[in-house]
Amino acid sequence: MQRYSLTAIILHWAIAALIAFQISVGWALEGLGARGFSLYQLHKSVGIMILALTLVRVAVRYWKPRPAKLEGGWQGALASGVHLGLYAFMIAGPLTGWALVSTAKVKVPTLIFGAIPLPHLPLPASVHGLAKGSHGLIAWIGIALVALHVAGALRHHFLMRDGLIWRMVPGRSTALLIGLPALILVGFLAGRAILPGAAPASVAAPAPVAPEPIAEPANVAEATPENVVANAIAEPVEEAAGPPPAWTVQPGGRIGFSVGNDGETISGSFGKWTAAIVMDPDHPDSADIKVTIDMASASVGDAYKDGMLPGDEFFSIAAHPTATFTAKGAERTGPNAYRARGLLSLKGISKAQSIRFTLTGEGPTRKVSGSATIARASFGVGNGDSSTGLAPQVALTFAFTAKAPQ
Structure with a gap:
């Protein structure tokens, strides 16, 4: 059976693991508040990495011939539609996230993995709401497409037994057949593992300390001649300083x-x-x-x-x-x-x-x-x-x- 090229296989499983990581992290980001700041930066970095790898994957798809379709009819059309949708998801997801960051009121700079600066897209602030809504919707559509893709692969392997899944496994290795899909689970669990936990109960927030007000000046009306004389008698006058x-x-x-x-x-x-x-x-x-x-x-x-x-x-x-x-x-x-x-x-x-x-x-x-x-x-x-x-x-x-x- 004809297989995908080794480059295509590596890109396929690497992108799959990164998508699982992004889904795992993305679910939790909004509820983390300020504690999720560094994780938010990582989420952006991984998203741009998925975009770059997907563009390479598209180039490889046309550079290296891919195996012929094994199934026609509506099932084959559905499989082709899911594949096309996955490519659109892997490109549109990072792009809408990039647009969301670029149009936010608070301009947070992006350094890819803390090293490579990513400029903001030249978009008006008015599209921020659209970018935010689209990013969330695309994420859910992507999850549905991934589920359909996995279901289709399992159908071919266990029900049809046509060996289709071996086209994405180098060397027809049983260990790789188990290990490569396991990368998806590893990516998801890695995302959950790095989520910050709740703030320790033993750490108390600092007690508010109000700034001390400026002392009000004394009432001038109270400075009567009698008071002035009394103060002069009660307190010795300091020697004038230079x-x-x-x-x-x-x-x-x-x-x-x-x-x-x-x-x-x-x-x-x-x-x-x-x-x-x-x-x-x-x-x-x-x-x-x-x-x-x-x-x-x-x-x-x-x-x-x-x-x-x-x-x-x-x-x-x-x-x-x-x-x-x-x-x-x-x-x-x-x-x-x-x-x-x-x-x-x-x-x-x-x-x-x-x-x-x-x-x-x-x-x-x-x-x-x-x-x-x-x-x-x-x-x-x-x-x-x-x-x-x-x-x-x-x-x-x-x-x-x-x-x-x-």
Whole structure:
């Protein structure tokens, strides 16, 4: 009996195993939320791989002669229709998925297996709904076609006993006859095995910590002459201090951030930022602080996630390239410990924000370290479907060395 070429056989079983993997993973993706982010990227990569292999398979089909049909009539026509439908499914499925990603509101970059960038298709956002609906429908049609294809192969092998299935097995090997179809089951089980489980019950979501409000100014009407005199008698007047020093931030500092993500933690940092600090540590009320962060320098160490940060769902960098924190005055909260209440401007929104920091060292060189808790929703950060698993609070930390003029 004439067989398919070895190239066609390899492509047939490889594509079949990959389709089983895609079906297994695809069923679970929508219910995973943010936990399925990396799996979503793998799903896209495998889809493009199926598209590429299918195009090669089509070329091989015309390059290498295929065996003649064994059955005519309506059964033969049905078999030909299923084959044609499978080719359409293997091409249209990845293409509609590609269109879905290209037209999504949140532009998620695609790197095939984390290495090869895949550009978005030049399609208008208005076709997103059509692409999404088509992708889901094509998947179900593909499952039906695969079932018909398998049923037809089993009919020929066990009922008609015409040996048709041997045309897709090299060397008429019984081991390969069992092992090659088993690849389909392996692909399906591999997809199930890599699905993330539920978040561990022992991992508690971080408790919301509201940012500290800026203290309201005292009522001016209450500052009567009698009160002023009484305060002057009760508290010794501090000796007037000279101008507070301006500190220069030294290279090597870091501003980092972290946020809970369905029981896990996403951590990153900003690579570019500047700080203008004027403050006398002995007179913290003299502080004048301004920190400017280049939002395009944010990174969490993952190319996929980094590609999402500039978009409207997170930092909207095109419209708001920088974030700033400004504070006038600080207060001592303990030995070498301070708190500054000020204003954070992020993504075009300004809100009250406080930071806590400590100073260590003596003389003109001090080490600075501190933290803040930011309510991301107040600034519209993480406002899309891919952010549903993120904790409401983002922890910000910073550490650097600063020098004052001698």
